[in-house]
Amino acid sequence: MKCYVLNICLLILIYSPGRTQDTLQTNVYAQKLIKAYPDCITGIKDNYVVFKNGIKLLFDDGKAKTLAELYAQPDIEDQLRAVYVKGKTARPAELDDPGRIRNDTFFKVMYGATSAAVEQNLVTIHWLPKSANQTLRVSRINGVDKKLQAISDDLEKLPARLLPYVQQVAGTFTWRVIKGTNRLSTHSFGITMDINIGYSNYWQWDNKTTDETRKIPSYINRIPFEIVAIFEKHGFIWGGKWYHYDTMHFEYRPELLVD
Numbered sequence: 001m002k003c004y005v006l007n008i009c010l011l012i013l014i015y016s017p018g019r020t021q022d023t024l025q026t027n028v029y030a031q032k033l034i035k036a037y038p039d040c041i042t043g044i045k046d047n048y049v050v051f052k053n054g055i056k057l058l059f060d061d062g063k064a065k066t067l068a069e070l071y072a073q074p075d076i077e078d079q080l081r082a083v084y085v086k087g088k089t090a091r092p093a094e095l096d097d098p099g100r101i102r103n104d105t106f107f108k109v110m111y112g113a114t115s116a117a118v119e120q121n122l123v124t125i126h127w128l129p130k131s132a133n134q135t136l137r138v139s140r141i142n143g144v145d146k147k148l149q150a151i152s153d154d155l156e157k158l159p160a161r162l163l164p165y166v167q168q169v170a171g172t173f174t175w176r177v178i179k180g181t182n183r184l185s186t187h188s189f190g191i192t193m194d195i196n197i198g199y200s201n202y203w204q205w206d207n208k209t210t211d212e213t214r215k216i217p218s219y220i221n222r223i224p225f226e227i228v229a230i231f232e233k234h235g236f237i238w239g240g241k242w243y244h245y246d247t248m249h250f251e252y253r254p255e256l257l258v259d
């Protein structure tokens, strides 16, 4: 009976107006996704994202959602709606967290659904080999390791006064949830880096709360934009552009940075 109901739902989704393949071909979000992940995604067909490993995930569930629902149950299209602005920006607008709405399953399909599965694709990189030479484990999927190595090369060309911000990297891979939620952090997938905590600020620490629905009075950032620009150039978004700021945090989210 469950299968029958599911099939009817699938048929409705496939044949509902505005969800045809033609529409999706011109859907700007769909195009960004395909452009951002050429190693993992072959295309979008009949409202499903098709991965190279054969898995298909629903693209747009067509539901209107509150902010709490967007955090709890986003579809892949919801994840792409965020407007992440590159370059130097002002303090984020209230409750604007571009990139914090994430469909966990999307990342699990690409990087691994369990800690052990993710670890199978982790490789070691040598971070800032000339000035720090820290070894870090990151995913090789989507070339994340190569992109971080390129970031490292670019960072070492910066004036020496900027290097302490990115030396003593606090962490890359840890399978864990975001504190105060049951949602996985992108640290779980080996695609994320926390730079030097000593120069960083986190909304939960500064405002003494984990409640995402509450207004927070403070926004503090000490990370220079020269550093942010280098990460963005290679497909990483910065947690300093979130109302719920996390200025040590960079994660590989090319779908929010492609033109």
Ligand SMILES: [Zn+2]
Residues within 6 Å of the ligand: 187, 192, 193, 194, 246, 248, 249, 250
């Ligand atoms: Zn982080």
